[in-house]
Amino acid sequence: MENKASKSRLLLGSVSALALSVSMNVAMAAEDTIKVGILHSLSGTMAISETTLKDTMLMLIEEQNKKGGLLGKQLEPVVVDPASNWPLFAEKARELIEKNKVDAVFGCWTSVSRKSVLPVFEELDSLLFYPVQYEGEESSKNVFYTGAAPNQQAVPAVDYLMNDLGVERWVLAGTDYVYPRTTNKILEAYLKAKGVAPEDIMINYTPFGHADWQSIVSDIKKFGSEGKKTAVVSTINGDANVPFYKELGAQGVSAGDIPVVAFSVGEEELSGIDTAPLVGHLAAWNYFMSVDSDANDGFIDSWHSYIENEERVTNDPMEAHYIGFNMWVEAVKKAGTTEPAAVQDAIVGVAVPNLTGGYSTMMPNHHITKPVLIGEIQDDGQFEVVWETSGTVAGDAWSDYLEGSKDIISDWRAPLSCGNYNTKTGKCSGQNF
Numbered sequence: 001m002e003n004k005a006s007k008s009r010l011l012l013g014s015v016s017a018l019a020l021s022v023s024m025n026v027a028m029a030a031e032d033t034i035k036v037g038i039l040h041s042l043s044g045t046m047a048i049s050e051t052t053l054k055d056t057m058l059m060l061i062e063e064q065n066k067k068g069g070l071l072g073k074q075l076e077p078v079v080v081d082p083a084s085n086w087p088l089f090a091e092k093a094r095e096l097i098e099k100n101k102v103d104a105v106f107g108c109w110t111s112v113s114r115k116s117v118l119p120v121f122e123e124l125d126s127l128l129f130y131p132v133q134y135e136g137e138e139s140s141k142n143v144f145y146t147g148a149a150p151n152q153q154a155v156p157a158v159d160y161l162m163n164d165l166g167v168e169r170w171v172l173a174g175t176d177y178v179y180p181r182t183t184n185k186i187l188e189a190y191l192k193a194k195g196v197a198p199e200d201i202m203i204n205y206t207p208f209g210h211a212d213w214q215s216i217v218s219d220i221k222k223f224g225s226e227g228k229k230t231a232v233v234s235t236i237n238g239d240a241n242v243p244f245y246k247e248l249g250a251q252g253v254s255a256g257d258i259p260v261v262a263f264s265v266g267e268e269e270l271s272g273i274d275t276a277p278l279v280g281h282l283a284a285w286n287y288f289m290s291v292d293s294d295a296n297d298g299f300i301d302s303w304h305s306y307i308e309n310e311e312r313v314t315n316d317p318m319e320a321h322y323i324g325f326n327m328w329v330e331a332v333k334k335a336g337t338t339e340p341a342a343v344q345d346a347i348v349g350v351a352v353p354n355l356t357g358g359y360s361t362m363m364p365n366h367h368i369t370k371p372v373l374i375g376e377i378q379d380d381g382q383f384e385v386v387w388e389t390s391g392t393v394a395g396d397a398w399s400d401y402l403e404g405s406k407d408i409i410s411d412w413r414a415p416l417s418c419g420n421y422n423t424k425t426g427k428c429s430g431q432n433f
Helices: 002-031 047-066 086-099 111-124 154-164 178-193 214-223 238-250 294-307 316-335 340-347
Strands: 033-039 074-080 104-107 128-130 143-145 169-175 201-206 230-235 260-262 282-285 351-353 359-361 373-377 383-388 408-411 418-422
Touching: 033 047, 033 086, 047 074, 047 104, 047 238, 047 294, 047 316, 074 086, 086 104, 086 111, 104 316, 111 128, 111 143, 111 178, 128 316, 143 316, 154 178, 154 230, 154 260, 154 282, 154 373, 169 178, 169 214, 178 201, 178 230, 201 214, 214 230, 214 238, 238 260, 294 316, 316 340, 316 351
Parallel strands: 033 074, 033 104, 104 128, 128 143, 169 201, 169 230, 230 260, 260 282
Antiparallel strands: 282 373, 351 359, 373 383, 408 418
């Protein structure tokens, strides 16, 4: 009996040792990679825009791994689908950080999705690289804003319409959520400061996925028929853009009559739809696929090779991920670690090539420097650049045109280490205003 018991104990010990060995090997394998979270909608109303950004990140990670990875380790992408469901973004962000143990996350599109995940990143002290234009009025030590702030897109676009096209009446049309509402609040204040009368500003909001534009376009047409040059400043987001532009064409509203300048319509949104009604309308971005530069040519070639489709386009948020990812890589190299606090310190001042032929730099307010371009839609779905800044513009987290905001600055360097420092009171109001 003792012999059998000894054999049983020996067998159990061997099994336990084997299990421990397997567990240790799995843990060691996990430690041998640096995990990168990808948080983009692959279904729902925003999939039209965000799926491409998931593919862009996979391409960038693959290219970095071919260069030898980072800190001697390969990068491992972890992809989740928050499905255009704003509360689900927060759940998926927590899953990436706590369960999957990612070292950084690249993702979100809409500001409501970013607002949803922000408390998670701050609570768990992780890093989010956000690649889309947004409304400003926010600064977090855990977020790096690689898309345009209002002073890098919305305000220059209005200046172009006013100064170059002679626009006097303004339709501010947007999807009903935080980005359009805050951006239009800034633009309304800016227009009034420029002497535009309140009756020459029309503001309209529609829900995500809005499809019936007949009455709204009719109202826009009427508003623009009262003797003053009129333009639409569009913060309409997602797949609602397709029926909006179709209705403009159906009602005979041409770019010559009432030009539309869009902040959320790029090459990807135009791909595969009839662009005839859109020709001559405008978009304001920091990058267009049509930009002539060696860096852009190389990026387009890499994209076509990766996606195995010569017809696939590139766009501005893709460039923002390209810039943000490369900034993260350089900051990790500089810090010698992926630890968030070290990367936060290391990344300020990091400059990497953008795709327009220059360099973009991470500023102390966690925004970057970017050129501003106005593009005119062509019949092939591309944009012809009709105006651009002479150099790059530094992103401003806090608008100079809103009360309660114009006195605030963001600087995450020591000793200030504050995203909301009030220059009048001399006080920091915390992570978010």
